[in-house]
Amino acid sequence: MVEQHKENKEEAATDFHPSPVWLNESYLESLLQSKKKDAGLRITQLDIKPATAKGENYASVMTRVKVTYVKSGAKTPEEGYYIVKTTYENDPVISSIFSGYQASTTEMLMYEKVLPKLSDLIDGTQEPEKLFAQTLHVDYEHDAIIFEDLAVSKHVLADRLAGFDLEHTHMALRKLAKMHAAAAALNERQPGVLTKLDHGIFNRHTEGFGPFFQNMMVMGAEFADKCPELGSYYGNKLRALVKRLMEYSTRVYDPQPDEFNTLVHGDFWVNNVMLRYGEKKEPLDMILIDFQFSSWSSPAVDLHYFFNTSLQNKIRFHQQDALIQFYHKVLVDTLKDLKYGGYIPSLRQLVLQLEKGKFITVSVSLACQGIMLNDQTDNADFNALIQDDERGRNFRRVVYSNKRFQEIVKNLLPAFDRIGLLDVTD
Template identity: 40%
Template sequence: MSTEGTHPSPTWLTADYVEQKLRVYFKNNSLKLIKLQIKPASPKGKNYASVMNRISVEYTTTTDSKIKKVTSFLVKATFADKDPASELLSDYGIYTREMDIYERILPDLANMVKNEIGDSQKLFAATVDVDRSKESIIFEDLSLEEYKVASRLKKLDLEHTHLVLEKLANFHAAGAALAKRQPGIFEKNFDRGFFNKHTRGYESTMKNLLEALSRSLEFNQDLKQRYQAKIDRLVDHVMDYGEKSTSINPGDFVTLAHGDLWTTNIMFQYDGKGHPTNAILIDFQFSVWNSPAIDLHYFFSTAMDDNLRWNSQPELVQFYYYKLVESLKKLKYSGSVPSLFDFQLQFQRRAFYAVFSSLIFEPCMLYTGKEEASIAQGMSDSESGIRFRDSVFEAEHIRNKMFFTLPYLDQFGLLDTM
């Protein structure tokens, strides 16, 4: 039931439990589970906010008792209570929020995108079961339809990026329209992204990683001279600046933002020539009611090819904007739609999102070292925690990346006092 280097599977994930859930999902009380196999769906340290398992099942029904059917599903659950990440993440309400999204929000958004926007392709994984007592979600296994995650190290080229931005525009447009049709649907528990007014649970992790970045600049005297003092100052202000960048201003266009849109949270389907034909969004634990610009900054900083990021951001914001406006019109959105000029300004006002995602999160996402990678390691003052954080920024590919990332951010004044 468990493998070395992975979180153990939940003790409650038994054959009887799965059989009961599948009977409800397939609407067939005669379903009998013949075989259950549980395997980790992601290695420990590759999913920082939950435990993922793939369950392979073999079952029969009374109507087809001689025919054994085989399929698989994904089970997403919270960390065990003893895990240091459990308390931190529960303060952000991520588990309740994602259960709400899969149970109440995504089915409506999927219908709106399909029937009103006219995109017949899948945008989310179908929900099999939401169990609030276990804080778990079972959903379809997209790998059965040959969906796969792109390389987090290689990142996304223009073809993938355009596809994601089009899907993201549909998602944002549908979220904004749903809020108009069902007032108050996003009022409870959708105000706690990485930066918010309620908790600063990530503060120690973010400060610790910035301090490790500062230490890594000792290896290059030019970068040290130009940026170390700025990074040291940022340590004391990262949460303040983050909260400022996510404050909603009068006149802002706001919607349901994904909140954690990077390579691992997008799955692609491909044609026979290797071209992406569809993109599906997964992992909505940090979804938040805010500007869609935070998704754009986060995605550009963590998932997109660096050359596109350095050279093509304004035109990619424009590409996204026109897709958003087109989808809002099809949904007969009753709210105010910003001009491209105003939306570009809104994007600029959220630019600090690019700082924390570039300097704190992205290096961890690109980690290839041998130390255990986890939220606990980011928080810990232990030798192991410090060793992990230093190894993140001492990696050659991260040190090389900082030659471009730091000047890029600095030219916009994003490393100065804000």
């Protein structure tokens, strides 16, 4: 009989999301038999435990699996280490919202079809490197993806509360630029294969996340009202902006025919990359994960999202121009290496494109960033983000009570106002 270990159920109910009920010995044994082309393969031990705690991932359930198995005719057991990513299958509210975004469908397509092709393109360049985890299986019946467990190769999540220093930031931008370049080249070679992906966090099909962004902006207005450094001037501006927030943000995601468009990651921040470190804690490698909101859009989506969620403040506020230049060089070099024949923006053209899409910094800074800096995880789940009930309001108050977040907001609102980002224009 197979020995199977699972997490303590009481602990899972409070600190972790429980693993899927269908993820068991029978399922995994059948899968491995198929993948290894060995009908006699048998699992001898199975360990299943949560991969992320509440507050670390609001959009999916991650489960870590260690399988010990014996192949036909073999005496020595082998081990496999996998991550199983699934949706919140037991929550109808969350399920309904995410289905509107085609989140699981998008990510399954990415891992099964798109990412392997992007990897092949990058492998053919002069400076190949691994960008993504290897996919083992995409299960459309259970809306699940099984891919290699990067922890085995010593990849770990970075500290989301610390933010990236310059070395981490350059590595992230290099990987992102190569993904963007490969995607543009792939869509040129197979026209339309990527442009059909159009369900990013802001899109023209659904506003399911609207309550989250709008309620967070309302809470930002309440914070501004009470803040001596800000006051009702900023509170009133934010309240007036609430009704236009979704439209202004969606415009950033709309691909423009006269600009450089590509497949963006869509949710590019500290927790959606995994890092491998050296003995001196220096970053040696980085792998991009989590592609539920990938869409054909402007690179402004990824760059502004990343800059306003993931960087240490001294870098975020004083080095963005240099970072954009760094990203642009890698992008252009990779596009040329891939023999891309489409529009390649000059640095100045890219800067202007990013400036045009800058409103997304308001949405990201006042909403996403606060959640990402939150260190109080008691109510840290998606229902608390989206619902306008007392629990949701309490959670948003907790987010805006974070002193670090407050300081950032106090600096950002005047800066946004000086360049017109808080004005209702149409």
